[in-house]
Amino acid sequence: MSAAPEFEVAAWLNAKGPVSLAALRGKVVAVYAFQMLCPGCVSHGIPQAKRLRQAFGRDELEVLGLHTVFEHHAVMTPAALQAFIHEYRIDFPVGIDQPSNTGALPLTMAHYRLRGTPTLLLFDRQGVLREQLFGIVEDLRLGALLGRLVAEAAPVDTARCNDGVCHI
Amino acid sequence: MSAAPEFEVAAWLNAKGPVSLAALRGKVVAVYAFQMLCPGCVSHGIPQAKRLRQAFGRDELEVLGLHTVFEHHAVMTPAALQAFIHEYRIDFPVGIDQPSNTGALPLTMAHYRLRGTPTLLLFDRQGVLREQLFGIVEDLRLGALLGRLVAEAAPVDTARCNDGVCHI
Amino acid sequence: MSAAPEFEVAAWLNAKGPVSLAALRGKVVAVYAFQMLCPGCVSHGIPQAKRLRQAFGRDELEVLGLHTVFEHHAVMTPAALQAFIHEYRIDFPVGIDQPSNTGALPLTMAHYRLRGTPTLLLFDRQGVLREQLFGIVEDLRLGALLGRLVAEAAPVDTARCNDGVCHI
Amino acid sequence: MSAAPEFEVAAWLNAKGPVSLAALRGKVVAVYAFQMLCPGCVSHGIPQAKRLRQAFGRDELEVLGLHTVFEHHAVMTPAALQAFIHEYRIDFPVGIDQPSNTGALPLTMAHYRLRGTPTLLLFDRQGVLREQLFGIVEDLRLGALLGRLVAEAAPVDTARCNDGVCHI
Numbered sequence: 001m002s003a004a005p006e007f008e009v010a011a012w013l014n015a016k017g018p019v020s021l022a023a024l025r026g027k028v029v030a031v032y033a034f035q036m037l038c039p040g041c042v043s044h045g046i047p048q049a050k051r052l053r054q055a056f057g058r059d060e061l062e063v064l065g066l067h068t069v070f071e072h073h074a075v076m077t078p079a080a081l082q083a084f085i086h087e088y089r090i091d092f093p094v095g096i097d098q099p100s101n102t103g104a105l106p107l108t109m110a111h112y113r114l115r116g117t118p119t120l121l122l123f124d125r126q127g128v129l130r131e132q133l134f135g136i137v138e139d140l141r142l143g144a145l146l147g148r149l150v151a152e153a154a155p156v157d158t159a160r161c162n163d164g165v166c167h168i
Numbered sequence: 169m170s171a172a173p174e175f176e177v178a179a180w181l182n183a184k185g186p187v188s189l190a191a192l193r194g195k196v197v198a199v200y201a202f203q204m205l206c207p208g209c210v211s212h213g214i215p216q217a218k219r220l221r222q223a224f225g226r227d228e229l230e231v232l233g234l235h236t237v238f239e240h241h242a243v244m245t246p247a248a249l250q251a252f253i254h255e256y257r258i259d260f261p262v263g264i265d266q267p268s269n270t271g272a273l274p275l276t277m278a279h280y281r282l283r284g285t286p287t288l289l290l291f292d293r294q295g296v297l298r299e300q301l302f303g304i305v306e307d308l309r310l311g312a313l314l315g316r317l318v319a320e321a322a323p324v325d326t327a328r329c330n331d332g333v334c335h336i
Numbered sequence: 337m338s339a340a341p342e343f344e345v346a347a348w349l350n351a352k353g354p355v356s357l358a359a360l361r362g363k364v365v366a367v368y369a370f371q372m373l374c375p376g377c378v379s380h381g382i383p384q385a386k387r388l389r390q391a392f393g394r395d396e397l398e399v400l401g402l403h404t405v406f407e408h409h410a411v412m413t414p415a416a417l418q419a420f421i422h423e424y425r426i427d428f429p430v431g432i433d434q435p436s437n438t439g440a441l442p443l444t445m446a447h448y449r450l451r452g453t454p455t456l457l458l459f460d461r462q463g464v465l466r467e468q469l470f471g472i473v474e475d476l477r478l479g480a481l482l483g484r485l486v487a488e489a490a491p492v493d494t495a496r497c498n499d500g501v502c503h504i
Numbered sequence: 505m506s507a508a509p510e511f512e513v514a515a516w517l518n519a520k521g522p523v524s525l526a527a528l529r530g531k532v533v534a535v536y537a538f539q540m541l542c543p544g545c546v547s548h549g550i551p552q553a554k555r556l557r558q559a560f561g562r563d564e565l566e567v568l569g570l571h572t573v574f575e576h577h578a579v580m581t582p583a584a585l586q587a588f589i590h591e592y593r594i595d596f597p598v599g600i601d602q603p604s605n606t607g608a609l610p611l612t613m614a615h616y617r618l619r620g621t622p623t624l625l626l627f628d629r630q631g632v633l634r635e636q637l638f639g640i641v642e643d644l645r646l647g648a649l650l651g652r653l654v655a656e657a658a659p660v661d662t663a664r665c666n667d668g669v670c671h672i
Contacts, residue, residue: 072251080243140559143647151655223476308391311479319487408587416579
C-alpha cells in the first residue's frame with residue numbers, strides 16, 4: 001500500500017500553517033470528517049476527537065478535523081466554522097475541504113469517496129489509509145484500532161539514509 | 169401576578185403564522201431560549217425540549233423555541249437557523265428574537281433579563297411567568313414543575329362570561 | 337377509590353420503626369419494588385429513587401423500597417439486603433416483602449399483582465394507588481406524574497374534626 | 505519480567521474446567537477483580553468486560569472475572585455469585601478468589617496487592633502482568649492499552665521447538 005493522497009484544503013484553522021499528511025509521516029493520524037450542522041458529528045465525533053487528544057501523546061497520534069460541507073453551503077461558511085470551533089473549544093487543526101466548482105461534494109470528500117459525516121479516517125505511521133469508518137465508532141473499538149497502529153514501527157527516516165546506510 | 173409581556177420576534181419558523189403568548193392562554197408554555205452555536209443548548213436544551221413534546225399532550229403544554237442571538241451575529245442568521253432546525257429535526261415553533269439596533273442583546277432577551285443560553289421559561293395557564301431557569305435543568309425537576317403547573321386550573325374564558333355569568 | 341391495602345412486610349430496614357401507608361396519609365408515596373439481584377432495579381430503579389429523594393421535599397413525598405424476592409430466595413436474604421443497602425448508600429426505608437409459605441411470590445407482591453421488578457407504585461395523598469409502573473420509567477414522565485399528585489389537596493385530617501367542625 | 509503467579513481460586517464458575525494463566529499463554533488476558541456488591545463493579549466493570557468480549561476475538565484476548573470478596577463474606581457466597589452471574593448474563597469464566605483462613609483478604613487479592621474493587625489486570629501474551637488498574641478505566645484508554653498488547657508478538661511455543669528447530 002502506498003501513502004494516501006494529500007487533502008485538498010482551502011484553509012487550515014487552528015493551525016500555525018498548512019498541515020500535510022507528508023509532514024506527519026511517522027505518526028498515526030486520525031481525521032474526523034464532519035459538518036458543523038451534522039448532529040451525529042456534534043454529539044459523537046467532536047467529543048470523541050477531544051477524548052482522543054487526551055488519550056494519546058502528541059508524539060504518537062495527530063488528531064485533525066476536516067470540514068466537508070456537502071449541504072447547506074450558504075450557511076456553513078468559514079466564518080461560521082470559526083465560531084463553531086471557538087464555542088466547542090476545539091483545539092486541534094481543522095481543514096476546510098476545498099469546495100467544488102461543479103458539484104455539492106468538496107474535493108477531498110469526493111476523492112476519498114466518503115459516504116457522509118461523520119467519517120473517521122485512520123492513517124498509519126507510513127501515511128497509508130488503514131480505516132475509513134462512517135458513523136458512530138465505539139471508544140473501545142477505536143482505542144484498539146489506534147493501539148495497534150501506534151504499536152507499528154515508525155518508518156525509517158529516509159532523509160537520514162543514503163545508499164542504505166543510515167546515520168543519526 | 170399579571171401575564172408576561174409578549175415576545176418581540178422578527179419571524180416565527182416552523183409555525184403556520186405568528187405565535188403569541190396570549191393565544192396560548194389556558195395552556196402551560198415552555199420556552200427554550202437558545203443559540204444554535206451554544207453547546208449546552210444543543211446537547212441538553214434541544215433534546216429535552218423534544219422529550220417534553222413527547223411527555224405532555226398538546227392540549228396542556230406548548231413547547232416553543234426562541235433564538236436569542238447575542239454573539240456571532242454574522243453567522244447565526246435566519247438561514248443558518250433554518251438549516252439547524254432541519255438537521256436537528258425540531259418540530260416545534262421557533263421565534264427569532266428581534267435584534268437590537270443598538271446592542272448585542274436581542275429585544276426579548278433584554279426585556280426578560282435572561283442571563284444567557286440555554287434558559288427555560290415556564291408560563292402558567294394564565295400566561296404568568298413562573299420559572300426562569302438558566303443552564304441545565306434535570307428532567308425529574310422539570311417534570312415536577314410542569315406537572316404542578318398543568319394541575320392548576322385553567323383560566324375562566326372571559327369571552328364566555330358576562331356580568332359574572334358564564335355559559336358554555 | 338379507597339385507600340390501598342397495607343404492605344405485608346417481615347421487617348423494615350433503614351427505618352426507626354414499622355412504616356405504614358396509613359401513617360403517611362397526607363403525603364404522596366413512591367414505592368420501588370425491587371430485588372437486589374435484578375439488573376434493571378440496580379441500574380435504573382435505585383438511582384432514580386435517590387434522585388426522587390433529592391427532587392422533592394420530605395413533607396410532600398415519601399420514598400420507600402420494597403424488597404420483593406420472587407427468585408433466588410436462598411441468597412437474597414435479609415442479611416444480604418442489609419449489605420446491599422449499605423454499599424449502595426440507600427437512605428430511605430426498605431421493607432422486606434413477607435415470604436409466602438406456599439409459593440415463590442411474597443405476599444405483598446401477590447396481593448398487588450406486580451408483574452416483576454422493578455415496579456414503581458405511586459400513592460396519592462389519600463393513600464389511593466394511582467400508578468403501578470413496571471420496568472423503566474423516564475424521569476420526565478415520573479416528575480410530571482408526581483408533580484400532579486403533589487399538587488392535589490391533602491385530605492382533611494378527620495381526627496381533628498367532629499360533627500363536621502374542624503379545629504387546629 | 506517473568507510470568508505472573510497463578511491465581512489461587514476455590515472454584516471456577518462459567519468454565520468447563522480449571523482456568524490457568526499458563527494455559528492462556530499466547531493470548532492477552534484481561535481479568536476483572538470484582539465483588540458482586542461493589543457498585544462501581546456492577547455499573548462499570550462488568551459492562552465493560554462484556555464490551556471487551558465483543559470488541560476482541562477469542563483468539564487474541566481472554567476475559568476473566570475474579571470474585572475477590574474482602575467484605576460482607578457471609579452474603580457474597582458462591583451460591584450468591586452464581587445467581588449474580590445468571591442475572592447479569594455474564595458469559596466469561598469467573599474464579600472465586602480463595603478465602604484466607606486468617607484475614608479478610610482472599611489469597612490472590614493479597615498476593616497481587618490489589619487496592620480494592622474493581623481492579624483490572626492486563627497480562628500480555630507471555631503471561632506477564634503489564635497493567636493493574638484500580639477504579640474506573642475509560643474505554644478509549646483501555647482499548648489503546650489492549651490494542652498495543654495484542655500487537656505484540658506471541659511467544660514462540662517452546663514445546664514445539666528443540667535445539668532451536670521448531671516444527672508445527
